[in-house]
Amino acid sequence: MRHYENLVIVKPTLTAEEIQNSINVIEEVIISNGGEIAARSAMGMRKLAYPINKSERGYFHVIYYSVAPSAISEIERRFRINEELLRFVTIKYDTNREIAAWEKMVEKALKGISKEPTAVEVAQAARASEEEE
């Protein structure tokens, strides 16, 4: 088992529930390939630094998990098929220093979950603040 981190960007055109559903699908892909999700953190709706497939914004979600290295190619293949994903970035944490950093980030993400609202609420709050503007 090796430690990994995946950042996924979900299409901004979906509603909050649809975003939550597609994130559940993504996590299901990881779990069905033998992965153990350690933590997840929602970065929320953000402006992209450059347009991807003509969308200017995207919903960022980070998943920390550990899985056997051979399963990564299958997970990435499933991500590539998924049309709701704009982009995904897989990071490997291999050396001792990186693993220590990974554990620190997992701890931080777990702490954040208890305080921060869920993805649906974040999306709704973002939409509400937009309407005010």
Place this chain on the structure above:
Amino acid sequence: MSEKRKYKKRFCKYCESKVDFMDYKEVGALRFSLSERYKIMPRRLTGNCKRHQDMITVVIKRARAAALVPYTVTRKQVITAPFENLR
């Protein structure tokens, strides 16, 4: 000495604060090593040591792939949005 030193003697800011690992998601921290056109600043200008420069280049390239930092900035974008999405 015929050749005068043009810049102040540089030191590595990351060594000073003992950075062991950089996270590509903390975009604000990458700003130091990026030019205003989002190019990676060379070591001779920032004074970073080789080890930390290697770390920051990997991290910046990851952040670019994740659309957190742009690859290129055209002239129009420079005028409208300088460092706007890094906040």
